[in-house]
Amino acid sequence: xxENINSKQYSNSRQKEPKSAKIQTRIFKYSTLIxxxxxxxxxLYPLFWMLISSFKSYEEIYSDxxxxxxxxxxxxxxxxxxxxxxxxxxxxxxxxxxxxxITVTIGSMAAFTLxxxxxxxxxxxxxxxxxxxxMNPQVALIPLxxxxxxxxxxxxxxxxxxxxxxxxxxxxxxxxxxxFLTVPKELSExxxxxxxxxxxxxxxxxxxxxxxxxxxxxxxxxFFAWNEFLFATVFINSSDLKTIPSxxxxxxxxxxxxxxxxxxxxxxxxxxxxxLLIFLQKYLVRGLAEGSVKG
Amino acid sequence: MKKKFPLTPILxxxxxxxxxxxxxxxxxxxxxxxxxxDFNVFSNSKEFVGLAxxxxxxxxxxxxxxxxxxxxxxIISVIFQIFFALILASILEDKLFRKVxxxxxxxYFIPVMISISVxxxxxxxxxxxxxxxxxxxxxxxxxxxWARPWLGDSTSAIYSVIAMSQWQSxxxxxxxxxxxxxxxxxxxxxxxxxxxxGRIRKFFSVTLPQVKETMFVNxxxxxxxxxxxxxxxxxxxxxxxxxSSMTLAVHMYQTGFSRDNMGYASTIATLTFLLxxxxxLIQIKVSKTGKED
Numbered sequence: 001x002x003e004n005i006n007s008k009q010y011s012n013s014r015q016k017e018p019k020s021a022k023i024q025t026r027i028f029k030y031s032t033l034i035x036x037x038x039x040x041x042x043x044l045y046p047l048f049w050m051l052i053s054s055f056k057s058y059e060e061i062y063s064d065x066x067x068x069x070x071x072x073x074x075x076x077x078x079x080x081x082x083x084x085x086x087x088x089x090x091x092x093x094x095x096x097x098x099x100x101x102i103t104v105t106i107g108s109m110a111a112f113t114l115x116x117x118x119x120x121x122x123x124x125x126x127x128x129x130x131x132x133x134x135m136n137p138q139v140a141l142i143p144l145x146x147x148x149x150x151x152x153x154x155x156x157x158x159x160x161x162x163x164x165x166x167x168x169x170x171x172x173x174x175x176x177x178x179x180f181l182t183v184p185k186e187l188s189e190x191x192x193x194x195x196x197x198x199x200x201x202x203x204x205x206x207x208x209x210x211x212x213x214x215x216x217x218x219x220x221x222x223f224f225a226w227n228e229f230l231f232a233t234v235f236i237n238s239s240d241l242k243t244i245p246s247x248x249x250x251x252x253x254x255x256x257x258x259x260x261x262x263x264x265x266x267x268x269x270x271x272x273x274x275x276l277l278i279f280l281q282k283y284l285v286r287g288l289a290e291g292s293v294k295g
Numbered sequence: 296m297k298k299k300f301p302l303t304p305i306l307x308x309x310x311x312x313x314x315x316x317x318x319x320x321x322x323x324x325x326x327x328x329x330x331x332x333d334f335n336v337f338s339n340s341k342e343f344v345g346l347a348x349x350x351x352x353x354x355x356x357x358x359x360x361x362x363x364x365x366x367x368x369x370i371i372s373v374i375f376q377i378f379f380a381l382i383l384a385s386i387l388e389d390k391l392f393r394k395v396x397x398x399x400x401x402x403y404f405i406p407v408m409i410s411i412s413v414x415x416x417x418x419x420x421x422x423x424x425x426x427x428x429x430x431x432x433x434x435x436x437x438x439x440x441w442a443r444p445w446l447g448d449s450t451s452a453i454y455s456v457i458a459m460s461q462w463q464s465x466x467x468x469x470x471x472x473x474x475x476x477x478x479x480x481x482x483x484x485x486x487x488x489x490x491x492x493g494r495i496r497k498f499f500s501v502t503l504p505q506v507k508e509t510m511f512v513n514x515x516x517x518x519x520x521x522x523x524x525x526x527x528x529x530x531x532x533x534x535x536x537x538x539s540s541m542t543l544a545v546h547m548y549q550t551g552f553s554r555d556n557m558g559y560a561s562t563i564a565t566l567t568f569l570l571x572x573x574x575x576l577i578q579i580k581v582s583k584t585g586k587e588d
């Protein structure tokens with residue numbers, strides 16, 4: 001595990017504490033460690049159980065909840081993959097990929113305008129975009145269904161891509177704009193003198209300087225699109241087009257008692273995001289923190 | 296104005312404005328409008344019914360059950376995700392645990408990253424009355440009498456759903472608190488050390504006042520999230536048994552898409568929106584007052 005967030009460094013002023021306090025600190029330390037350990041176990045054990053049970057047969061899951069599998073059924077994974085997860089996985093990649101691409105592209109363009117220009121209309125546009133944060137997908141479900149039906153988009157991957165883009169734009173724009181505001185004005189002014197166009201300033205100066213925040217928004221949007229459930233359930237009917245979160249529900253109903261295969265599917269669905277967490281923790285945490293405060 | 300203002304920036308702004316208008320603002324207005332009509336998915340025309348749907352809202356027992364469940368969700372989530380998560384975060388930031396903290400932070404955060412459908416399916420195994428981990432565990436430690444069909448029992452269903460949410464979300468709120476605690480200037484703790492303040496004292500007189508803004512924000516994320524909650528009860532219980540674990544969003548979904556009563560579903564959505572908007576407005580106020588810019 002990477003240590004990305006540095007723990008606070010404290011001064012060593014505790015050295016002079018009396019003996020009784022030292023013992024007290026020690027008791028506090030070890031009892032708290034036990035508590036932290038138990039909590040970690042409560043979090044990890046179900047996930048560990050999911051992993052080991054995904055190798056078991058139905059009978060084994062049913063009759064022997066605690067033990068490791070007698071024989072490791074790797075075939076559960078191939079079965080899960082072939083019986084639908086493959087399809088859902090590809091759909092999720094497709095939807096997530098396009099949603100990120102569009103959100104970050106048009107979001108950064110809007111952020112560029114909103115950070116470089118100031119007048120009454122820009123203020124109104126900014127307010128319009130920030131206001132989008134307050135709207136919740138649950139509330140807009142029925143009108144969205146009507147609108148997507150009108151455009152003949154229900155039961156297509158684009159129903160998800162377009163709605164994901166819309167609901168992720170406000171946060172994306174706010175995060176990128178905050179970063180763009182820190183880009184020194186002199187850079188773009190000298191570029192203008194050299195005959196660079198507005199688009200050139202965006203492409204050659206603002207975007208390259210903003211890689212960290214772009215990575216943050218890409219990760220946040222990937223996390224959202226990969227796991228989104230409500231739209232994926234309501235806007236897509238055909239099993240062929242479902243993404244992983246909604247596809248797993250079809251999988252559950254179709255498999256009935258093939259629990260090992262279902263659990264394998266669940267493990268496959270979780271792997272990409274856990275990899276993301278382990279390798280890009282810094283960006284992810286920063287994004288979530290900034291997003292929540294600014295939201 | 297047109298002369299001074301080049302075209303490119305306007306073109307840059309248009310796509311985003313278009314997306315927000317079509318998929319966020321129009322649906323919102325449309326939803327209010329729909330609340331006064333009676334229609335279903337494939338009907339070509341909407342029948343104007345005035346305030347009939349709103350009247351129905353007040354006579355609908357399921358709405359009352361749902362609101363109560365949403366409030367239970369909110370209260371329990373606040374206790375666990377604000378109080379417990381804050382304590383957890385300040386423990387993890389304590390120098391005593393510097394060695395284990397980075398690993399624990401990641402462990403606690405893993406469930407946040409996993410899709411809600413995976414989590415909910417996993418918990419339907421955990422709560423399974425025959426082979427579920429929870430009942431098996433209770434049996435193991437000799438508490439068989441506590442065992443029950445957690446999701447099939449109308450008294451425990453909603454609490455089982457809420458418990459799962461706590462399990463999943465506590466890592467997120469803890470992480471947000473950790474980020475806030477790391478922003479506290481070190482001098483404040485050093486000064487407290489010089490004054491001989493103990494751990495608990497430092498928590499109340501340094502950490503707590505310094506993370507106040509984050510706490511308000513987290514509080515409102517949690518409360519609005521609880522009012523809008525859909526995925527968890529939908530996957531685990533679908534509102535059942537009976538309507539015992541119904542929430543507003545699940546009731547709205549069932550009314551609209553299972554019973555094909557889109558008009559009334561819109562009215563429930565409007566109610567949900569109004570409830571959540573009140574809290575969202577407070578959130579914006581609070582986060583603005585704390586900012587220097």
